[in-house]
Amino acid sequence: MIIKKQYDVVVIGAGPGGLAAAIEAKKGGADDVLVIERDVELGGILLQCIHNGFGLQTFKEDLPGPEYAQRYINEAKSLGISFLMDTMVMDVTSQRKLYLSSRDFGYVEVDAHAIVLAMGCRERTRAQVRLPGYRPNGVFTAGTAQRWVNVEGYMPGEKFVILGSGDIGMIMARRLTFEGAHVERVLEIQSYLSGLSRNYVQCLEDWGIPLQLNHTIKKIIGKNRVEAIESVAVDEKWNFIPGTEEIIPCDTLLLSVGLIPENELSKKAGVALDPVTGGPFVDEHFQTNVPGIFAAGNVVHVYDLVDWVSLAGVEAGRSAAEFALAEKERSARYIPLVPGKNVRYIVPHKLDKKALEKGDISLQMRVTKPIEEDVWLEVHGEKNSIVRRSERYVRPGEMVTIVLKPRMAAEVEKAGRLTVDIYPKSEA
Amino acid sequence: MQEKYDFIVIGAGVVGCMIARWLSRYEGRVLVIEKQADVGMGTTAANTSIVHAGYDPVPGSLKARMNVKGNAMWDQLKAELNFAFVRSGDYVVAIGEEELPALDTLMVQGRKNGVPGMMIINGAEMRAREKNINPNVSGALWASTGGICDCFQVNVAAGESAAMNGVEFRFNTAFEDFIMEGDRIIGIKTNQGDFLSRWVVNAAGLYSDVVMHKAGVRPEFKIQPRKGEYFVFDRADIQIDNVLFPVPSDAGKGIMVTNTVHGNTIIGPNAQIIDDKEDTSTTIPGMDEIWEGSQKLIPSLDRRHVIATFAGLRAMGNGPCKTPGVNYNKDYIIEIPENVRGFVNLGGIESPGLASSPAIAEEVIDLLKDAGEDLREKKDWEPIRPARPRYRDMSHKDRQLLVEMDPQFGRVICRCENVTEGEILAEIHAPIPALTYDAIKRRTWLGTGRCQGGFDMPRVVAILSRELGVSPMEITKRGHSSEYLVRKTKDLEIADDN
Amino acid sequence: MEEKNFICTACPMGCKLIVRMEGDEVVKILGHRCRKGETYGRQEAIAPQRMVASTVRIANGIHPLLPVYTKGSIPKRKIFEVLEKIRAIEVPAPVKAEDVIIANVIGTGVDVIASRDMPEK
Ligand SMILES: Cc1cc2nc3c(=O)[nH]c(=O)nc-3n(C[C@H](O)[C@H](O)[C@H](O)COP(=O)(O)OP(=O)(O)OC[C@H]3O[C@@H](n4cnc5c(N)ncnc54)[C@H](O)[C@@H]3O)c2cc1C
């Protein structure tokens, strides 16, 4: 694939948020839509969420995650959107320049008229870090275990304890049970479930997996690999209640303690983040504080249902296309001013053709070398000369000016760019 | 047939690797054995990473001499081995007028030890140099030669330099006993078989007492482990600009607050006498102790910003100082004992063992020469261990060039620290290959960011499995029964009986 | 008379249902906030049903496993039997989403189908 220098809309992330945005941007009239995904395939985190429960709003069907994603993937592919997979966006600037890193495509710079951030979220890990004890292997986030079991095809353990009653943890409890492992316990420090009650019923209760509210982990036991955990009950201030400790033998501890929007890139682009959601501040079109940079999906705030993610993607994609088209039109009105013979630079660097109708525009420049005889200062397009005036000499130390007049607008209109040459009359 | 060496070094910590690197200058066959899966998994894995100036050790002690001499060697060492080291200077901070006299005492001691570039600054000056300091600061001793490094990188770099110059390394190989011929050591027995050697060097850290006792040396010498625990802060949340010690008390150097070469702030260590040489677990009382200790210097720290904890064990010995008139019995032992031949014995190399390590290595060479060993310099010895590219720290332009040269560097594996497949492959195929997840993590800093490996772990396991040609189920976190995976998802064999 | 307690899973509201039974007959359902809940309570009391999602081995695919699910609900007590069937087989790549992987699994009348496309390696 040939990567263009300039795209109308670039979408970062090919989860349901990003795919919906790309589809809508394309439908909204953006010609060049590029989706960049660091994974080797499209679909985002849904590809590992193989359980059903997706799409009840959008498709009125109870679908597994991969199937929900598949429908968007198929549509996106049919529309002629460009994709770069196995490619990571390293940096985004507020000027909407992106830096991509890829084994197949190299380290590339592209410009976008509009950008949709759709990087999703990541799992929290902090709960584990202050636990006393060793740092044995066998402590994973529920999502990492999900990837291993469902995608890579390996089990990270046989006997599990899950810390946190988030949805991914409960769903993994059932998944692991289905694959013949034992889930000994789900511990939740709060006095209430943090995931959906539907998941409690179908994932824990159905299989007799005990959930203990107001409980947490006091210590991880095991040096090389987890051998057990010590659980403990807590009071309403989360202080350990002495005497309630229990040793639960297990070989794996899964953490399911919540998700947090993934915004390292957004920060680089100067996008302001809401400390409460962890995602960008957005308006009703999901535009961030940086003009032309939109955000959709879990990157904005963590959704409970993927259907809402897709809807957000639609809005962000539509708005991004609108912004890009306006931006494109505006930039199409400009023509560049190019230094030609013996001209070092010209200010302004580009000019709006329409502006010439309203009044004079003076071009200021400096020469590269002195010419101590009569010279011509000439502005011309690719084929047509626009204006020429003479000067008795030019020197690098002295600025030179040429003025474009409204009467020249018709000639300027014909040109794709304007070049200024300064040369001795003797050479003309 | 048994392998025959000129030198065997027991232990691949920073001391063992530095000695191996110094030995690699000379003709002769050198082997380093290490019971763990990688270099630097003992005490060198977990310490404060400070290159001390040298005002702490008791004047006249070997420790003082090694520290001050070692400190001066670090600039050249960094230039040759290409690891992270910053000679930032360090501070001993006095809080309240009553702590001021202690600064003078340290200054005098430092001068006796030959420490250059020390100065006492006042409270206002200290506040200007560290914006977060306790406002009650009354003054500080500034030692301009102090510095910070990445202790693990130093250990790897020294080991690799040795390996590049022909030193052999055997991991998962534990020393068990010596093979003697009369009073001469002629080799060692290990769990992987016997190896013969003309010289054996004891660099076994916490186990140096066990090793020397097997040789019949210093039966009264004992290593008493002293545990030190730490907190690491997220560099996005808090950044302390300096290396800050409190005024030492009878209990030790106290809880310090320091920046690191990676930009994270760390606090610690406490000092807890324990018996188990393997007990590197963190404890609730210990964590509370370092937390409270840190408040003395930087009251504004926020415990919620802690992203990691760890603990290390000091190898505190009871070796008497040899200098007449100096009454000190926790000195380093670096000797060729009189009663056993073919043995270079080290013991009690506790802090500042890292700072001293190049000087210790040179001391070992000097001892060998004094013992009549004919050390002949190799003509082709290569002092430079080249740096490897770190994508994260590169400019856009440099990244572009690097990926053009080797496309593997374009593939980012760790999304938080931006570590690429090219970097991982380079470590797996380095002079000392990184064969476990932790080995790669500690060399590249992958998996140390906010997601703590959640994203990269399955990918790194897959790369290791592919490169080493083994099943992912054989890939470990740090060797020794620390596998990640137990079976294939669909290979359910165990009968479901409960 | 017997009373069974359930949490309705027909929507995220999660109403607490009480189902009064006379032998195998449902006499009364309390606690639901809509009709779907009533249907759910009755079904759950008499013969609970679930959809099942898992994975099967796939040969030559870009991944070693293909995610699959039952096209409709099956009796809850038959889940492990279905899982065993799913565990036993291996299919060849390529596969398209919704391709039937096991027709009429263990005579439930429900097909096990693919959850996604799985191209060849
Ligand atoms: C482990 C896990 C399990 C979940 N399970 C469920 C569930 O069961 N039900 C549910 O409704 N929701 C679940 N969620 C929430 C789920 O994320 C959303 O429902 C939905 O997938 C969000 O869509 P998204 O497009 O915002 O993000 P994602 O699906 O996460 O997609 C983001 C994409 O962006 C890519 N990306 C990120 N950064 C970059 C970059 N710098 N360069 C290139 N690409 C990048 C990622 O690789 C990813 O493919 C889960 C989330 C996680 C993390």
Ligand SMILES: Cc1cc2nc3c(=O)[nH]c(=O)nc-3n(C[C@H](O)[C@H](O)[C@H](O)COP(=O)(O)OP(=O)(O)OC[C@H]3O[C@@H](n4cnc5c(N)ncnc54)[C@H](O)[C@@H]3O)c2cc1C
């Ligand atoms: C809390 C703490 C803070 C410190 N802070 C600093 C500091 O800021 N600056 C400083 O200069 N110093 C510091 N130190 C001291 C410094 O870390 C040590 O002096 C140094 O790391 C010792 O290196 P070593 O090679 O002797 O030991 P180690 O790194 O422990 O290496 C010994 C090696 O020998 C191996 N081994 C043991 N037995 C056998 C056997 N039977 N067979 C094979 N191999 C064996 C071990 O596995 C180990 O890898 C600190 C120490 C601690 C504990």
Ligand code: SF4
């Ligand atoms: S009874 Fe109705 S409202 Fe209540 S949970 Fe069930 S479906 Fe939802």
